[in-house]
Amino acid sequence: MCGIVGVIGRSPAAPLLLDALKRLEYRGYDSAGVATVDYDGALHRSRAAGKLRNLELRVEATPLAGGTGVGHTRWATHGAPTEANAHPHKAGGVVVVHNGIIENFRALRQKVEAAGGVMASDTDTETVAHLLDQRLSAGASIEDAMIEVVGQLEGAFALAIAFEGHAGVLAAARRGSPLAVGTGEDIVMIGSDALALSPFCDNIIYLDEGDIAILRAGTVAVFDASGAAVERQEQPIPVQVSLAEKGNYRHFMLKEIHEQTDVIAHNLGHYLDMAGGTVRGRSVPVDFANFDRLTMSACGTAYYACLAARYWFEAVAGLAVDLDVASELRYRHRPASARELALFVSQSGETADTLASMRAAKEGGQTVAAVVNVTTSTMAREADMMLPTLAGMEVGVASTKAFTCQLTTLAVMAIKAGLDRGTLSTERAVELVEALAQLPGAVADALNLEDAVARVAHDVSDAQTALFVGRGASYALAMEGALKLKEISYIHAEGYAAGELKHGPIALVDEDVPVIVVMPSDELFGKTVSNMQEVAARGGRIIAIIDEAGTAEVGDEVAASIVMPRADDFIAPIVYAIPLQLLAYHAAVLKGTDVDQPRNLAKSVTVE
Ligand code: AGP
Numbered sequence: 001m002c003g004i005v006g007v008i009g010r011s012p013a014a015p016l017l018l019d020a021l022k023r024l025e026y027r028g029y030d031s032a033g034v035a036t037v038d039y040d041g042a043l044h045r046s047r048a049a050g051k052l053r054n055l056e057l058r059v060e061a062t063p064l065a066g067g068t069g070v071g072h073t074r075w076a077t078h079g080a081p082t083e084a085n086a087h088p089h090k091a092g093g094v095v096v097v098h099n100g101i102i103e104n105f106r107a108l109r110q111k112v113e114a115a116g117g118v119m120a121s122d123t124d125t126e127t128v129a130h131l132l133d134q135r136l137s138a139g140a141s142i143e144d145a146m147i148e149v150v151g152q153l154e155g156a157f158a159l160a161i162a163f164e165g166h167a168g169v170l171a172a173a174r175r176g177s178p179l180a181v182g183t184g185e186d187i188v189m190i191g192s193d194a195l196a197l198s199p200f201c202d203n204i205i206y207l208d209e210g211d212i213a214i215l216r217a218g219t220v221a222v223f224d225a226s227g228a229a230v231e232r233q234e235q236p237i238p239v240q241v242s243l244a245e246k247g248n249y250r251h252f253m254l255k256e257i258h259e260q261t262d263v264i265a266h267n268l269g270h271y272l273d274m275a276g277g278t279v280r281g282r283s284v285p286v287d288f289a290n291f292d293r294l295t296m297s298a299c300g301t302a303y304y305a306c307l308a309a310r311y312w313f314e315a316v317a318g319l320a321v322d323l324d325v326a327s328e329l330r331y332r333h334r335p336a337s338a339r340e341l342a343l344f345v346s347q348s349g350e351t352a353d354t355l356a357s358m359r360a361a362k363e364g365g366q367t368v369a370a371v372v373n374v375t376t377s378t379m380a381r382e383a384d385m386m387l388p389t390l391a392g393m394e395v396g397v398a399s400t401k402a403f404t405c406q407l408t409t410l411a412v413m414a415i416k417a418g419l420d421r422g423t424l425s426t427e428r429a430v431e432l433v434e435a436l437a438q439l440p441g442a443v444a445d446a447l448n449l450e451d452a453v454a455r456v457a458h459d460v461s462d463a464q465t466a467l468f469v470g471r472g473a474s475y476a477l478a479m480e481g482a483l484k485l486k487e488i489s490y491i492h493a494e495g496y497a498a499g500e501l502k503h504g505p506i507a508l509v510d511e512d513v514p515v516i517v518v519m520p521s522d523e524l525f526g527k528t529v530s531n532m533q534e535v536a537a538r539g540g541r542i543i544a545i546i547d548e549a550g551t552a553e554v555g556d557e558v559a560a561s562i563v564m565p566r567a568d569d570f571i572a573p574i575v576y577a578i579p580l581q582l583l584a585y586h587a588a589v590l591k592g593t594d595v596d597q598p599r600n601l602a603k604s605v606t607v608e
Contacts, residue, residue: 002087002099003073004179006160006170006190007200008217011067012036014046014059020189020196021052021073030081032073034059035088035095036066041165043095047086068167070160070190072097075269079122089126091117092133093164098125099192100157100177101265101274101440108152122275128159136163146171146212147227156261156440160190170215174207176261176444181205181213181220182237188215194237194247204237206248209448251595253396253488257581258447260401264574265440267390267405271412274437277430279416285385286369286413288317288420291341295322295366297329297357298345299605301399301480302406306345308476308573309410316424316432317417326353330360342366345410347394347402348604349377358383371409373402387413396596397603398488400581403480404443407574411436435568439575445565446578453579456543456560457586460514463491467505467540468580469498470518471528473573477518481580488598489588498531509540516583517542520564520572521549529554545579 003024010016017034032055033047044064048054052073072087079085088095102108105124112130113119119126128149135145142163150159156176163169172179172190182189182201190213191197194204207213210225211232224230249255268274271283294313296306303325310321324332326344330353336342342361346354349372358379362368370383373391380386389405415432418424424432460466466485470478479495486493496505498517509515515535519528532542536557544554544561551563562583567575588595 002075003192003196004070004097004099004158004160004190005192005196006070006097006162006172006215007187008068008168008170008215009187012063012065013067013069014064016200017069017071018052018056018059019199020191021071023195023199024073024192025052030074031083031086032071033086033088034064034069034071035090035162036064036069037162037164037167038066039167041167043090043093043162043164045088045090045095047083047088049081049083049086066167068162068170070095070097070162070170075266079275085121085123087125089121089123089129091126091129092137094129094133094136094161096125096129096132096159096161098128098157098159099262101155101268101437102127102153102157103155103438103441104153128153132161142166142169142171143214143223146173146214147223150212151225154441156265156444158192168217172207172213172215173211175210176440177265178259178262179207181207181215183220183234188217188220190215198237201237203234205232205234207232209444251396251585253398253400253585253595256394256396256401257578257585259392260404260578261440261444261447263391263401263405264408264443267408268436268439270388270390271409272433272436274433277433279412279419279433284387284413284416286341286416288319288341288417290367291319291339293320293322293337293340294343295329295336295340295361296343296345297324297326297354299326299351299353301403301483302345302347302354304476304480304483305403305406305410307479308407308473309414311473312411312414312570313417316414317421318423319417319421326351326357330357336361336364336366338365338367340366342368343371344368344379344383345371345406346377346379347373347389347399347406349374349379350604352605355379371406373405397598397601398484398584398595404574404577407577408436408439411570411574432570435570438568439571442565442567442571442575443578446575449562449564449579450582453562453582454586456562457583457590459541459543459560460485460491460583461489461587461590463512463514465508465513466491466493467508467513467515468493468495468518469501469515469531471498471524472522474518474520474524474528474576477573477576477580478516480577481516481518481584484580484584485587487601488584488595489591489593490599491587491591498528501531502534506534506538509535509538511539511541513540515540515542516545518545518576518580519550520567520569520576521547522569522572525550525553533557545576
């Protein structure tokens with residue numbers, strides 16, 4: 001995750017940009033940069049590797065002139081955290097700052113070079129600067145160039161752009177990553193979130209998915225992806241904006257569901273070298289060549305992340321996995337060996353049962369690794385090796401973004417395990433890394449289905465009980481979907497392996513019981529269709545979470561479908577978490593429960 005900011009109307013612009021970047025450092029801080037446009041239209045740029053303080057010293061030593069500019073604090077995804085890879089990236093008369101992952105950057109890079117462009121960095125971002133410069137040099141207006149170039153980008157991104165010869169003009173675009181416009185007396189800004197804008201602006205405009213904005217002193221013009229001018233609501237900016245701010249969302253849970261594109265990109269940037277198609281060796285401090293087995297343990301949603309990851313570790317790394325909820329594992333008299341890695345997963349890093357199980361494994365001589373979101377937590381400090389999920393602060397009691405970041409981290413670990421153990425070819429590893437690089441875009445596409453999911457929630461919210469089923473990693477997602485629904489809507493829900501229904505649970509099925517079937521078009525799809533038909537034959541109300549290819553295979557026995565974008569089998573379990581989270585959320589809103597603080601629950605269960 002990176003932080004981006006832009007301003008028109010403060011001279012000099014650089015000190016304000018640096019102040020705003022300080023408020024965005026939580027989003028990433030391995031390098032930073034600013035660029036300004038002075039009153040003659042000349043461009044000035046300063047960048048530095050390392051902490052923001054390094055850039056501040058540079059700018060103090062060599063001030064930048066101009067009242068218009070853009071700034072960036074980086075968490076590297078493409079290219080090492082060097083000055084050459086630091087934003088803003090420049091091509092001709094265009095400077096660009098970017099947050100997100102542009103998936104088709106290789107093809108765009110070839111297009112830029114075929115047109116004579118010369119790349120100066122390893123980043124995906126620089127391709128945008130070149131494409132814009134090529135269009136502007138051909139005579140296109142800034143508006144037209146933005147609409148044309150943004151239309152060529154695939155993946156998730158938030159962009160802010162300044163132009164040589166255009167003092168007082170900025171352009172911006174967002175898809176999947178957050179971006180907002182700030183307005184005030186004689187100032188217009190663009191920023192990753194309200195935190196960066198609140199000290200300087202009076203009002204805020206949250207840009208929608210696909211929006212393009214052209215900012216000029218005193219005016220903000222917004223266009224949708226088709227280029228049609230649109231109006232976006234301007235509202236007072238919260239005076240005291242803190243990190244834990246709901247922003248434009250009704251609940252923290254919904255905000256955190258929608259942050260997943262961004263935080264997953266941040267997580268991937270930490271663990272993967274996208275350009276090289278590899279896992280950053282130092283990011284996963286486990287040498288799996290030292291282990292023959294893996295024990296995974298956690299509680300609740302974190303446990304279901306382990307349940308999904310079992311399929312990856314076994315299929316990708318050939319590593320046998322033992323799995324148990326922490327409250328059971330800690331009291332089993334389970335023999336363990338030093339060649340068995342004990343892996344624990346926890347958002348809070350303070351859950352009593354998980355912490356106790358981790359301590360027991362350590363006392364028993366096992367090597368202990370912890371995948372945690374709160375990196376200052378007890379588990380983070382006591383584990384032999386800690387892997388952060390980097391989901392950012394999660395306020396909603398129902399875990400969402402932490403869950404998908406747990407899955408992403410575990411998926412990367414499975415790739416590393418396969419490479420360390422020699423059970424995964426380099427070629428296949430590159431394919432899996434490329435599949436993970438598609439995640440932010442796939443999650444953004446899944447989030448765009450929210451209205452369809454909200455409609456289906458009406459079919460669930462009046463039920464007394466609901467069943468969730470799936471096979472393979474989708475079984476784990478079915479368990480998680482059932483937990484999400486029951487913990488925030490209080491509707492009784494059970495998750496089952498789809499193949500288990502006929503061994504008893506199918507007795508529950510009648511026309512009043514919604515059966516949510518998690519069924520991506522993977523190798524188990526056909527078997528899941530058979531289980532679905534067993535339910536249909538007994539009058540069950542089937543809600544299929546399915547992709548286009550799958551819909552062609554199932555008949556009218558499906559009462560409702562949530563049709564997902566096609567996702568690589570490897571990342572489908574992560575992408576299919578999104579409709580399950582949204583289904584539970586909207587059902588709970590219909591029930592009128594306290595979504596962010598459901599009854600009887602706590603965000604971190606620090607007692608047995
Ligand atoms: C998740 O929605 C639940 N609130 C709960 O199951 C949670 O996942 C569980 O308590 C584990 O918490 P942890 O990840 O902080 O260890």
